Amino acid sequence: MKKVLFLFGTRPEAIKMAPLIERFSTDSRFEVKVAVTAQHREMLDQVLSFFEIAVDYDLNVMKPNQTLHQLTADLISRITNEILLKEPFDYVFVQGDTTTVLASALAAFYQKIKVVHIEAGLRSGDIHSPFPEEMNRVLTSRIADFHFCPTETSKDNLIRENIHKNVYVVGNTVIDALLTGLQKIDxxxxxxxxxxxxxxxxxxxxxxxxxxxxxxxxxxxxxxxxxxxxxxxxxxxxxxxxxxxxxxxxxxxxxxxxxxxxxxxxxxxxxxxxxxxxxxxxxxxxxxxxxxxxxxxxxxxxxxxxxxxxxxxxxxxxxxxxxxxxxxxxxxxxxxxxxxxxxxxxxxxKASNPYGDGSTSKQIIEILAAD
Incomplete structure (x- = not known):
């Protein structure tokens, strides 16, 4: 059984992780742990409740007037000491482009744990827009072991950066979450x-x-x-x-x-x-x-x-x-x-949605099960 850590901090990350957590949690090939940094405390908690996600580690990192420098350093230290040194993991999942993503990827890399990047390969071409998210994505791509891209365009971005190994086009889990969420509204x-x-x-x-x-x-x-x-x-x-x-x-x-x-x-x-x-x-x-x-x-x-x-x-x-x-x-x-x-x-x-059809989570779990 492979041990997986889903690590995220904001509402958008939680939404896009939710369908993955549900699918991995019901698959006997994986043991799942969930950790949150709580970059968005209230907004994050709403999503956790809606998708019924149980959290194993809650760092609750945000402080008033915290700078990006302080947040990044605090995240790397606490993720390492309070999570990664507590129990062994085969994979750490990160999603998107937040400060939590970059810090989590670095902390996992330092512990020689495989990093799985969901929504990999997005690029605006301007390192200052969105800020700091664009650079967070670029740096995470250099660290990640698996790159799950939403579209061919995002895959091409990685290829141009000479990233070729374990690059997959699977769509975006946000569509999985959206379709599940709509079903919950009775x-x-x-x-x-x-x-x-x-x-x-x-x-x-x-x-x-x-x-x-x-x-x-x-x-x-x-x-x-x-x-x-x-x-x-x-x-x-x-x-x-x-x-x-x-x-x-x-x-x-x-x-x-x-x-x-x-x-x-x-x-x-x-x-x-x-x-x-x-x-x-x-x-x-x-x-x-x-x-x-x-x-x-x-x-x-x-x-x-x-x-x-x-x-x-x-x-x-x-x-x-x-x-x-x-x-x-x-x-x-x-x-x-x-x-x-x-x-x-x-x-x-009426234009076709380029971001997927709701099967992204299913594709990702089968790829990792074969690793």
Whole structure:
């Protein structure tokens, strides 16, 4: 029996690890342990509860005003001393591009434990955007023993970096998680959600907004807010803009100061099941989130990406997403075009999802079982 450690810290990591944890935990060929660093404490706990994930190690690393330098050093030390030296592991699974990913990969490497990188090979081409995630991915790729890529494009990125061994294209586990999550939302849940968000007019076309990345702090976010206000004013009888506002004060304070319009609803951050339900209810999604760029095509929702560059270029290439950055004119014009041009809307909403079909976890477990 091979011993596997799933190690993650943020809500997106937990979502994408959840289907893997479920599949490995029910397979007699593997013994599973789960560890969290809790980079996102409350948001992480919501996902753990929703997917019924039992945690064996909880480091709870976050401190007020902690720098990236302090966080990285603390993570490597505590992962090593409080987890990896406690019991032997054959594999450590990491997912994505967070500081937890890089620190976990380094700690495992120092202990000569095989590192399995889920969602490997994504590249924006700019080491400062997203920051520090792009560099975290690049460095993790040099450490990892197994690279599970969501698309051929991500595999090609690794090949260009002279990484050839154990590179597999398997799709993205976020689609596995999305399909499982939708099944968990029953009719009673639907009624409860409609009651909870009774101030939102679902008879209108819902424009769902998520925005939280560092590169959008300051002037870029103010520009995004101006675009949302213009859309809200021009389409007051037609659209309802719903924005679950991130708790970071760089976002929260400006959003509540600027986004004052009757048809802009600023709400608290959504739990994962609430978010996928709201995505399903929406007409258009504006986001700087990586996961939503991957999930939305499976729901048939056009995505306007509020980033200057994206490491998820496959969606743009496939026509499921449009890169608009923080440019007010682009955001407004693309949103108006999606509202006005039904053929344009259909061409995006019906485009095939390049990120997989929900079989990713099954593929990964069979590959590792043969190792």
């Amino acid at each position: 009719p009673n849940s639907e009624a409860n959600l409609l009651a909870r968000f009774s101030d939102i007019d679902f008879e209108k076309k819902i424009i769902l907004v998520t925005c939280h990345r560092r590169e959008n702090f300051g002037k870029p976010f103010e520009e995004i807010c101006e675009a949302l206000l213009e859309i809200a004013a021009a389409r007051s009888n037609e659209v309802e803009i719903v924005y679950p506002v991130h708790l970071n004060p760089n976002i929260k304070e400006i959003a509540h100061q600027k986004l004052l319009a009757p048809n802009i609803k600023l709400i608290a951050p959504l739990d994962y099941p609430e978010l996928i339900w709201m995505m399903n209810k929406s007409h258009i999604i504006l986001t700087d989130s990586g996961g939503i760029q991957e999930e939305a095509p499976s729901l048939g929702k056009p995505v306007l990406v509020l980033r200057e560059v994206t490491e998820r270029t496959e969606g743009v290439d496939a026509g499921t997403a449009v890169l608009v950055g923080s440019d007010k004119k682009k955001i407004v014009s693309e949103t108006q075009k999606l509202l006005d041009d039904s053929m344009y809307y259909q061409s995006i909403s």
